[in-house]
Amino acid sequence: MRTSPRRPLILKRRKLSLPAEDAAASQRAVTKSETDGRCDRASIEQHAIDADSDPQKFPAGIKIINHPSMPNTQVVFVPKHANVQNIIAALTAKGKECGSTGPNKFILISGGGSLRQACPPGAQEQADTETSIGGGGFGKAVNDSNMCVSRKLVDVKMGDGMLLHTAANITPNHKPKPEEENSTPALTPCPLDESLTNIQWLGKMSSDGLGSCTMRQELEDKENQPPVPQSLKQVEEDVGSLPCGSSFTSWQESIAERPPYSYMAMIQFAINSTDRKRMTLKEIYTWIEDHFPYFKHVAKPGWKNSIRHNLSLHDMFVRETSANGKISFWTIHPDANRCLTLDQVFKPMDQNPLLQVLPYDPQQKRILPELQKCAPAGSGVKSESLGTSSSTERKMKLLLPRVNSYFVPVHFPLSQQFLQQPSGKMPLSSSPSSSASTADLTKSKHVQIVPKPILQGASTSTYLPLESTKENAVVVSEEAPSAVVKDEEEDASLLSSLKENTSYTSLKPPAWRKHDVQMSTLESSQSLSYVSVKEENHLTAKRDCQFTVLRDDVPLSTWKEERTLTAAKSPARKLSDMQVIRRRKSSSRRKQHLVIPCAEEPLLVFPDCNNSDSGLVSDFSFLQETHAPDHPTDLSSAQDTCPFKTPIKEKLIKLPVSSTPSKPVGTTPQASGSEPWRVTSLNKEGSLPDFSPVRLPPGTTLTPFKDSLDLLGFSSPPFHDVPLFESPQQLLNSKSPDMTSGPFTSSPTLEPHSAKRCSKELPIGNLTNRSLTEGLVLDTMNDSLSKILLDISFTGLDEDDRFDGDNVSWSQLIPELR
């Protein structure tokens, strides 16, 4: 039935001959479940029974009663021994009874009682109250009369903050009147043929009842075996095992709901959830299963195949092996890693008004996960997806629009401190003479600039404006470190890293407060370094940086910072020991030759300004190491080293990355001996290789820049109308009017974030400008890519006595310019 993964799973309602079930047995079952002493079940049921002294009984002792307080809601008590068929039969029968006017929400309560195992007594009491009365947890049930989705979920508020997703609706788009609730079943037409049961969590289950977990696991090992449903109890246990006190999205709570993330996104989430930004395949499996019970309980085992497929297919996922070659770690290519984590994709809507206007991606039934945030723990914020069939119960607000823009973190090797604040706080104006208040600038200066260019054939490193409008543009290109340090400790730390994968760091409540982030030069270097500074803090990394403010090809300034690697804390360790072992393609099926660390890859130095620069290349280039190529082997195989080989991109840009006949190699002219992928990573539209799980539907334009894309051309000098900033202050005081009206202007907030090894993200110590982080999730890799927004903050310009307003010079800001 489910012919497409995008198609919601719908159980066709069938006429079921409800097997007569011994009422006594049913009652026994229920009673037994009550006497299991699991938290508040008895209380719940008792209360429910009190509210409805005549619960309807269905096969296997399933009882359905009206919710004591919630209209259109019924409580379904599922005895332990009831199987899925029983539940379906009961719901079907109930739905048939009530017809279109019947309750459209059902709260399923399993008789297993294991749900409450983890609940402390106090919490149980609370749960009892909330659940039975229906005011707390039940009250959160979404009851959107306008919702067009066919599924509604009812949360059962658990004692410790957990939410149990248990219910599904029966009648979509129908909000029965209260007086219709108890209508005689036989008297009303039954619309359930189309709708019953969009009960995904049931639908995924096979008809052969509830299999044992063990059996399921055995079969699950065979990836091509159909999934075996788990018992409700097991499911509930797993659900209950989710961390308490955290805010969960429905797919995190429910085994029924498939997470609205692509595999690629989930893999990124998984990998980025670790400090080292790497995971073994098994760890990825585990992480996904832990965070998305759907995959643990419902999804076919073939999802693992898909994971592997994605890992292999997408070039952003790079496999590295331990020094001994026995362990393969999957990492995200530093150029592609935006450090997407699960906690970044949702944020409380009430804390970011901007999000409320953010569009829903019509091309994705699933909400753009990367553009969403979830309510923080305990906030009680229930959200609902923006519009749509994805219809998660909670209100999901897009974090950022799927616009043709994204922020480019700019890493300044400044001795001055950085201060970043939400751009929305920034009274940036379109010109230095604007009304930007000094007071606002006192704390932070933001510059959001630079259109993201789409240029065909662009091949250089600097950003090009998409338009020759009046926008001020700052072009910043920076070399970012991209080395992956490997050493023998990898293996030793494997176990620990395995443990950390299950942490729920991503579930921490988003911090939507401003942070004045400061960093020293050293901190900057460390945090910016792709090497495992945190872990390998004996490394001190400097890197070449190029900072270019362009106007008509005139570089305002550039600097370079020499990057060195030293073994400060571990002198005994030689650099060679820390070489990245990255596989490259090989003839082997388990291909990918071992490659040298990125840090030692040939440096590609782009011209500071080049009309043909796409900016996209810069996006890569500034992330590259600038070491001299001390590994000729890597040089010789520059073509082969392109890790990005998404077929589409390859087809379009002929990236010489393929090791297969279907992926032509070497069709792209070598660009000055540099790694071609760094300079020719444009598809026909000039987009970046797609590292992003976020997709922007063609034609989507949320910023005014889009329309000016066609203004770009190779014949036009970049930043034709871009003023040249004489000073940082001027730069900071200037802002494109478009930006002020853009969707980003009010959103960014700061949140502590580990940013190492993340591209397009400005790590500042352990803190990262939230705006940058969020900006990273924007997909700029597709056709609609139109803009790059620079988010630059200069902290301390006002605090520092050395700086005197507009008198601040670049040389002051950048010591290298002196």
Next chain:
DNA sequence: TCTATTGTTTAGGTGA
């Protein structure tokens, strides 16, 4: 040798 796991690649389908 067998099996399981892991990794790569191709192919086909679906929805927007």
Next chain:
DNA sequence: TCACCTAAACAATAGA
């Protein structure tokens, strides 16, 4: 057309 999903073939590898 594209992104994404799913399935599958195939191979390398590790371990029993």
